[in-house]
Amino acid sequence: MNLLLLEEADFIAADRVVLRDRRLVHMQDVHRVAVGDNLRVGRIGGLMGNAQLLRLDAREAELQVSFELPPPAKLPLTLLLALPRPKMLRRVLQTVAAMGVPKVVLLNSYRVEKSFWQTPFLEPAALREQLILGLEQARDTVLPEIIIEKRFKPFVEDRLPAMTQGTLGLIGHPGDYPPCPRALDEPVTLAIGPEGGWIPYEVDLLAKAGLQPVQLGARILRVETAVTALLARLF
């Protein structure tokens, strides 16, 4: 946790917060804070700034806070991601939040196991928890938007074309395709498939919606690694 993220409910005054949950435990056990210490804080969806620890006991911490810095810029990106298996989903959500992706569509694919859609990690509160961990890691305050699309074809045919308009549409896909471009400034819509990849029918439909396959070389990467590698290369 490189940034202590504050919720509206934490505030007892405009410049005072009281914390009682895992953030209190983390401050004590990992940061080993003492009264008078300064910490970096951020207001969810708002500015970042500093806090001074006023009071600390086993039950709660009180901090005086001030906010002056904007959070870092997001990437100009919409990420379409075939729903990963639950364990991977949690890590990928942290990663995309940490790397500054503003919008993620979790999408079905032929190779997404049906059981993946049953995971409790897709509940709004569980999604939010992982995103917050990513924001705390990277020092950002703005939650990415997560859109869940359980049906591939209607999404790709009916809603994706409008989403990709005015963006460079790319599919990260192993094979005999052009290399993934580097250091772009323009907005991008990027689709990353499941373990095993999109099937040819899916690549065709994505292409009709304006996305072209690009590759990162012969090595097949896990979804989480592919997400990070593609983003680091694109921007």
Place this chain on the structure above:
Amino acid sequence: MNLLLLEEADFIAADRVVLRDRRLVHMQDVHRVAVGDNLRVGRIGGLMGNAQLLRLDAREAELQVSFELPPPAKLPLTLLLALPRPKMLRRVLQTVAAMGVPKVVLLNSYRVEKSFWQTPFLEPAALREQLILGLEQARDTVLPEIIIEKRFKPFVEDRLPAMTQGTLGLIGHPGDYPPCPRALDEPVTLAIGPEGGWIPYEVDLLAKAGLQPVQLGARILRVETAVTALLARLF
């Protein structure tokens, strides 16, 4: 597992192998293979090729194998990595093997907790297990070399200068430094710090050994994410 990696002990003839361990379970449970199916195989440290499943029962699988393809090229890179916490270490080892890093130095740092050095995951067999998982994922056969350096100063002062000679020496380090370069062809020595980063004394010693700090932006990434992002950007 995108490549079935074969050990010398698996061979019962020049073109025949018998498998009994987790690879048998994986072939049955994940790939759901049947007699006659073809699989991609690789010989550890050698060529890649194809296998045909000749015989399969609950206890073992027999395959006919042939080898004709060289494994993909490695990156021209030596990676110095402050020893991550055990859980992260396992994933990072898989990631570096998958991405084609040929040589990794696991290094001490002021911010590496002493207990991390006690983990059983540093045993040679445990390191090898994680590296194999990475090679199987990416389709490579050549194990990276892992060097363990429990003492920072003697390594950086006495052995690192010879290691960095003829390479571009870089430290991935958040702060007011030049941006990490892109799309290099030349050999690189890259140092990545622990959670919390190298301390200034360590950055100074690394700089004296020929490594200069570069940054990836304001966002602070987890070690595993930073490794992937830096490699994807450098090469």
